[in-house]
Amino acid sequence: MPPLDLSAEVTSNTPLSADYNVLALAAPAIAAAVSPGQFVMLKPAGGYDPLLRRPFSVFEVLRDARGAPKGISILNKRIGPTTDLVYAARPGQRIACLGPLGRPFTPIEPPGEAWLVAGGVGLAPFASLAETLGGRGVRTTLFYGARRAAELFYLDFFRHLGVELALTTEDGSAGERGRVVEPFERELAARPPTAPIMVYACGPERMLAATARAAARSGRPCQVSVERIMGCGLGGCYSCVVPMKDEHGAAHHVRSCLSGPVLPADRIVWD
Amino acid sequence: MDLSVRIGSLTLHNPLVAASGCFGYGVEYADVIDLASLGAVAVKGLFLAEREGHPAPRIVETPAGMLNAIGLQGIGVRRFVAEKLPELRARRATVIVNICGSTLDEYVELARILSDADGVGALELNISCPNIKEGGIQFGCSLNGTFDVVSAVRKVTTLPVMPKLTPNVTSVASFARAAEEAGADAVSLVNTFLAMAIDVETRRPKLSNIVGGLSGPAIRPIAVRMVYECHQAVKIPIVGMGGIADARDALEFMIAGAAAVQVGTASFVDPFIWSKLLDGIRDYMQRHRIERVADLVGTVDTTEQDKEWISS
Numbered sequence: 001m002p003p004l005d006l007s008a009e010v011t012s013n014t015p016l017s018a019d020y021n022v023l024a025l026a027a028p029a030i031a032a033a034v035s036p037g038q039f040v041m042l043k044p045a046g047g048y049d050p051l052l053r054r055p056f057s058v059f060e061v062l063r064d065a066r067g068a069p070k071g072i073s074i075l076n077k078r079i080g081p082t083t084d085l086v087y088a089a090r091p092g093q094r095i096a097c098l099g100p101l102g103r104p105f106t107p108i109e110p111p112g113e114a115w116l117v118a119g120g121v122g123l124a125p126f127a128s129l130a131e132t133l134g135g136r137g138v139r140t141t142l143f144y145g146a147r148r149a150a151e152l153f154y155l156d157f158f159r160h161l162g163v164e165l166a167l168t169t170e171d172g173s174a175g176e177r178g179r180v181v182e183p184f185e186r187e188l189a190a191r192p193p194t195a196p197i198m199v200y201a202c203g204p205e206r207m208l209a210a211t212a213r214a215a216a217r218s219g220r221p222c223q224v225s226v227e228r229i230m231g232c233g234l235g236g237c238y239s240c241v242v243p244m245k246d247e248h249g250a251a252h253h254v255r256s257c258l259s260g261p262v263l264p265a266d267r268i269v270w271d
Numbered sequence: 272m273d274l275s276v277r278i279g280s281l282t283l284h285n286p287l288v289a290a291s292g293c294f295g296y297g298v299e300y301a302d303v304i305d306l307a308s309l310g311a312v313a314v315k316g317l318f319l320a321e322r323e324g325h326p327a328p329r330i331v332e333t334p335a336g337m338l339n340a341i342g343l344q345g346i347g348v349r350r351f352v353a354e355k356l357p358e359l360r361a362r363r364a365t366v367i368v369n370i371c372g373s374t375l376d377e378y379v380e381l382a383r384i385l386s387d388a389d390g391v392g393a394l395e396l397n398i399s400c401p402n403i404k405e406g407g408i409q410f411g412c413s414l415n416g417t418f419d420v421v422s423a424v425r426k427v428t429t430l431p432v433m434p435k436l437t438p439n440v441t442s443v444a445s446f447a448r449a450a451e452e453a454g455a456d457a458v459s460l461v462n463t464f465l466a467m468a469i470d471v472e473t474r475r476p477k478l479s480n481i482v483g484g485l486s487g488p489a490i491r492p493i494a495v496r497m498v499y500e501c502h503q504a505v506k507i508p509i510v511g512m513g514g515i516a517d518a519r520d521a522l523e524f525m526i527a528g529a530a531a532v533q534v535g536t537a538s539f540v541d542p543f544i545w546s547k548l549l550d551g552i553r554d555y556m557q558r559h560r561i562e563r564v565a566d567l568v569g570t571v572d573t574t575e576q577d578k579e580w581i582s583s
Contacts, residue, residue, distance in 0.1 A: 002302045048489075052337060
């Protein structure tokens with residue numbers, strides 16, 4: 001489906017911390033079309049500053065009482081001018097929302113298990129993915145790391161879906177102290193190599209690289225959602241490239257807006 | 272109402288052209304907008320060979336603009352002809368192919384290949400990319416180089432030839448004149464302004480290439496001035512660009528002297544901008560009772576105004 005550009009009304013804006021919020025947008029046509037892992041390009045203010053849109057993974061698909069898609073939400077972390085505007089958005093305000101864009105995750109079926117590995121705001125694509133997997137009866141585990149306990153969000157949402165949680169914080173204030181890749185790798189090693197597990201990962205680049213390496217060592221397929229600075233989201237500007245190996249092993253710059261943001265981890269050239 | 276404009280022997284049914292480097296090979300947008308509704312599509316700069324371009328980060332936002340240093344990543348002319356041109360033809364797009372070489376021979380070879388291909392409307396000679404060392408810009412920064420590359424290509428093609436000029440010179444108009452004397456059918460201007468942005472916390476450049484090209488509304492007044500100067504200097508059509516973000520901006524370029532305009536950065540922000548631009552131009556023509564958009568070109572009125580009231 002070609003992407004739609006909606007002037008989407010902000011229906012709610014829920015602060016989660018001083019840096020994180022969940023922004024809900026009325027965008028029924030995008031909500032009906034989006035698949036887990038896809039993104040939208042948002043421009044929260046008119047004018048030229050900031051000039052460009054910014055890509056955001058779709059966090060939740062919001063539904064009305066009868067279950068019909070009515071909107072989407074965005075998990076936002078303040079890191080610059082656009083994310084500051086998204087943090088400060090008021091209900092009733094309208095935000096230009098282009099989407100859905102990009103290639104989604106490929107969800108698996110039982111008896112395969114899904115292991116989701118999220119770092120910080122990298123949780124963003126996993127709410128809708130966990131819902132889809134839950135609907136298929138796929139046993140799902142979320143390995144979720146953050147700096148501190150107060151930055152682990154939506155835990156009850158995932159618990160409610162029946163997702164098993166393995167939490168880490170850098171300061172040890174919740175879950176295991178350390179990086180999220182550590183329990184992931186340990187659990188992976190504890191399972192027989194024949195157990196069918198699909199790994200899904202989203203987060204900082206080093207976390208993705210470590211997750212990809214651990215998955216490769218255990219022979220598990222791994223889909224990662226990458227984040228790049230994007231100019232257009234449609235393949236026009238060539239700014240969001242990721243170095244990827246082709247079938248002959250030669251590396252090429254691939255546009256993550258068209259070929260991704262979900263990419264096969266074993267093809268990416270990790271630094 | 273007649274929106275058509277002429278670029279040499281090529282007629283565009285309206286003056287709006289998707290700018291090279293900002294619209295992929297056009298096919299990326301085939302399901303987003305009707306490619307045939309554009310005056311033309313200028314595809315991403317092509318070398319003979321495939322190129323990977325620079326590592327990310329390749330763009331950074333700046334006040335009312337952006338820097339880019341993509342490094343002319345591209346699939347090479349042969350793959351373009353085989354894989355992209357057929358779809359552009361099927362979508363009835365008018366195609367301007369932007370070509371880039373590191374030697375005169377490369378430009379000539381590219382021109383030959385594209386002259387034999389079916390579905391190419393014109394050649395835009397990229398002699399102005401600020402982001403790579405070995406291609407184009409050495410021609411675009413020398414009057415003789417500009418003259419030589421245009422004449423060499425002119426000899427091997429009957430397609431309209433349009434060098435894309437850099438603003439990173441003292442007098443763009445003299446380069447437009449050199450192009451005209453060498454037989455160019457048109458000139459397009461401006462490419463991006465060489466620029467730089469630094470992260471003060473890390474003291475690292477924000478682009479992997481250190482420097483990049485500035486585009487967007489920030490450059491528009493300078494680009495309008497350069498189009499105006501070139502229009503004074505040459506008789507061939509000028510395709511103007513630089514920060515056009517709405518219909519008034521497009522009209523400003525045409526009044527300054529552009530026969531057609533290219534839009535790049537603004538279509539990143541709004542991929543559906545084209546119909547809005549056309550509506551705005553039509554509305555303006557209606558209000559000003561202009562029948563042919565071509566009649567607007569270069570009509571800026573700089574006659575002496577009665578300014579006595581200022582001093583009195």
